[in-house]
Amino acid sequence: MKACGYYPGCSLAGGGVELDLSIREVSKAAGVDLREIEDWNCCGATAAHCLNHDLAVALPYRVLSLAEEQGLAEVLAPCAACFSRLKGTNLRLARSAELAGRVRAVVGRPYGGGVKIVNVNEFCGRLAAGGLKDKLSKPLGLKVAGYYGCLLSRGEGIVEGEDPENPSAMDAVIRAAGCEPVSWNFSTECCGGGFSMSKTEAVVELSAAVLADARAAGADLVVTGCPMCHSNLDMRQRSMGSEGRGMPVLYLSELLGLACGLKPEALGLNRHFTDAGPIASPLSVRGERRPSECGASRNTSTPGGR
Amino acid sequence: MSAHALTNRESLLAARIREETGVKVAECYQCGKCTAGCPMARWMDISPNQIMRNLQTGDEADENRLLSCQALWHCAGCLTCTQRCPKGLDPAAVMDVLREAARRRGTVPASARKVLAFHEAFLKTVEDFGRMNEWPLVARYKLATGDLFADVLLAPEMLLKGKLPIVPHAIRGREEVRRIFRESRKKEKR
Structure with a gap:
C-alpha cells in the first residue's frame, strides 16, 4: 500500500469535516495509506500572516519539522489555506537563510526543508489516474464548475503547473468522474475568505456572484478544494438572493468518491447546508438515502431541472 | 532616469x-x-x-x-x-x-475593529489549544466585539451535522506552540 503523509488542518476537524471524510474514503478506496502527522498544530492561516510574519512562518515550520521527524517525505494538505501556508513556508525558508535561522530559534526544532506538500487537486488527480482508475464505475453525467478560488490558483512557486488565470487541474478529475467541466468566469474569483464572521456582507456578496456565474454557465454543481470557500458558498446561501441559492457545492474528493460508488453519507454529503441529495442519490445510492438525513436543510436544488 | x-x-x-x-x-x-x-x-x-x-x-x-x-x-x-x-x-x-x-x-481604525478582533481571537485560540477550535474562537470574538448574535442561527445546524465539535481539541505540544507565540511576539515590539 502506498503511503502519504496527512495534515488535515483545523477546519477539517470542524466546519470542513466533509473534506476530511471524503479524502479518507477515496484514499482507502485507492489503497493509499494516509499517515496523519502526530500532534500537528494550526498553520496560523490568515490571522497569523495578517498580524505577525514570524508567527506565520513559525507555526507551519513546527508542522514541517514534525513531518520530517516522523519520516513523512510527502504530506497532503487538503485545505487550500494550509497548503498555501505550508508550501509557502518551505519556499521562504529556502530563499532566506537568515529567516530559516531565526525561525529555527523561535520554534526550537530542526527542519531540513525536505517535506513536499501536495494539494487536494494534485492528490485527487493522482488518485483518479492511479489507484481509482478501475473503480470509477459510476459516471455522474453532470455539468461541474470547478472552483479554485485564491489559494489553489495563485501563489508564485506554490501552485505549480497551473495558469493562475485559467487553472485546469480539476478538469481531469471532473472528467474521470464522468462529468463535464463547464467553462466559466469566476473559477478564480475570491469568495471573501476569512471574513465570514467579521465582514459577512462582503462574503455573501462575493460568494453569491461566484454561484450566479456558475449557474449562468449551466453548472449543476460547484466543486471546490477549500473548506473556507466551501463554508462560504454552502452555508451562506440562505443570506443570498435567488441568484445564489440552491446550488450544491461539493468537495472535489466527494465528487470522486461518488463516481467510485462510495456512499454519500460516508463522504459527508448529508452534512452540507445546501442539499446535495438530488445529485448523490439518483445516481449512486438510489433508495438508500432517507429524507430525514437532509437535516434542517431547506434548500432543495434540482440540478438540470431549473 | x-x-x-x-x-x-x-x-x-x-x-x-x-x-x-x-x-x-x-x-x-x-x-x-x-x-x-x-x-x-x-x-x-x-x-x-x-x-x-x-x-x-x-x-x-x-x-x-x-x-x-x-x-x-x-x-x-x-x-x-x-x-x-x-x-x-x-x-x-x-x-x-x-x-x-x-x-x-x-x-x-475603529471601522476595522471586528476584523482585527477576529484575527486576535483566532490566534489566542491557537495559542491556548495548539489548534483553532470553533467554540472558543467564536466566544472570544463575540466577547471582544459585543456582536453576540452573529451567526447564532448557524450553530445548531452545524452541531447537528457534526461540523462543530463540542469538546475543543488540545494538542500535546501546547507548550511548544506557546513558546512560538512568545518568541514571535518579540518581533511585534521591535
Missing part, C-alpha cells in the same frame, strides 16, 4: 517593506491593475494602488493616512494584485507589513 527619481526619499516604512518583502515601492508606476482586480476594493477607503502611491511620496502625512486606513484590514489576502502586477511587485505582502506596523503603532 532611475525609478528612485520619482520619489522624494525612501521613508523608513518603505525601507522596512523592501527589507521584509523585497518590494521597492518606487517601482510601482500606478497602472491600477491591482485595484481593478481587487475583490475587496469596494469596501476599502484607500485603493490598493493608492496604498502603493502613499508609500512613494515619503510624506509623513501620507504614511499616517495609510497606517490608519481601513483598507489594510479589508484585504482578503486573495493575491490577485500580486498575481497581476506587471512590475512583479507584491502588494499583498506589502499589506502584511503595513498591518503589522499599524498594529504596532496602535493606529488600527
Whole structure:
C-alpha cells in the first residue's frame, strides 16, 4: 500500500469535516495509506500572516519539522489555506537563510526543508489516474464548475503547473468522474475568505456572484478544494438572493468518491447546508438515502431541472 | 532616469517593506491593475494602488493616512494584485507589513475593529489549544466585539451535522506552540 503523509488542518476537524471524510474514503478506496502527522498544530492561516510574519512562518515550520521527524517525505494538505501556508513556508525558508535561522530559534526544532506538500487537486488527480482508475464505475453525467478560488490558483512557486488565470487541474478529475467541466468566469474569483464572521456582507456578496456565474454557465454543481470557500458558498446561501441559492457545492474528493460508488453519507454529503441529495442519490445510492438525513436543510436544488 | 527619481526619499516604512518583502515601492508606476482586480476594493477607503502611491511620496502625512486606513484590514489576502502586477511587485505582502506596523503603532481604525478582533481571537485560540477550535474562537470574538448574535442561527445546524465539535481539541505540544507565540511576539515590539 502506498503511503502519504496527512495534515488535515483545523477546519477539517470542524466546519470542513466533509473534506476530511471524503479524502479518507477515496484514499482507502485507492489503497493509499494516509499517515496523519502526530500532534500537528494550526498553520496560523490568515490571522497569523495578517498580524505577525514570524508567527506565520513559525507555526507551519513546527508542522514541517514534525513531518520530517516522523519520516513523512510527502504530506497532503487538503485545505487550500494550509497548503498555501505550508508550501509557502518551505519556499521562504529556502530563499532566506537568515529567516530559516531565526525561525529555527523561535520554534526550537530542526527542519531540513525536505517535506513536499501536495494539494487536494494534485492528490485527487493522482488518485483518479492511479489507484481509482478501475473503480470509477459510476459516471455522474453532470455539468461541474470547478472552483479554485485564491489559494489553489495563485501563489508564485506554490501552485505549480497551473495558469493562475485559467487553472485546469480539476478538469481531469471532473472528467474521470464522468462529468463535464463547464467553462466559466469566476473559477478564480475570491469568495471573501476569512471574513465570514467579521465582514459577512462582503462574503455573501462575493460568494453569491461566484454561484450566479456558475449557474449562468449551466453548472449543476460547484466543486471546490477549500473548506473556507466551501463554508462560504454552502452555508451562506440562505443570506443570498435567488441568484445564489440552491446550488450544491461539493468537495472535489466527494465528487470522486461518488463516481467510485462510495456512499454519500460516508463522504459527508448529508452534512452540507445546501442539499446535495438530488445529485448523490439518483445516481449512486438510489433508495438508500432517507429524507430525514437532509437535516434542517431547506434548500432543495434540482440540478438540470431549473 | 532611475525609478528612485520619482520619489522624494525612501521613508523608513518603505525601507522596512523592501527589507521584509523585497518590494521597492518606487517601482510601482500606478497602472491600477491591482485595484481593478481587487475583490475587496469596494469596501476599502484607500485603493490598493493608492496604498502603493502613499508609500512613494515619503510624506509623513501620507504614511499616517495609510497606517490608519481601513483598507489594510479589508484585504482578503486573495493575491490577485500580486498575481497581476506587471512590475512583479507584491502588494499583498506589502499589506502584511503595513498591518503589522499599524498594529504596532496602535493606529488600527475603529471601522476595522471586528476584523482585527477576529484575527486576535483566532490566534489566542491557537495559542491556548495548539489548534483553532470553533467554540472558543467564536466566544472570544463575540466577547471582544459585543456582536453576540452573529451567526447564532448557524450553530445548531452545524452541531447537528457534526461540523462543530463540542469538546475543543488540545494538542500535546501546547507548550511548544506557546513558546512560538512568545518568541514571535518579540518581533511585534521591535
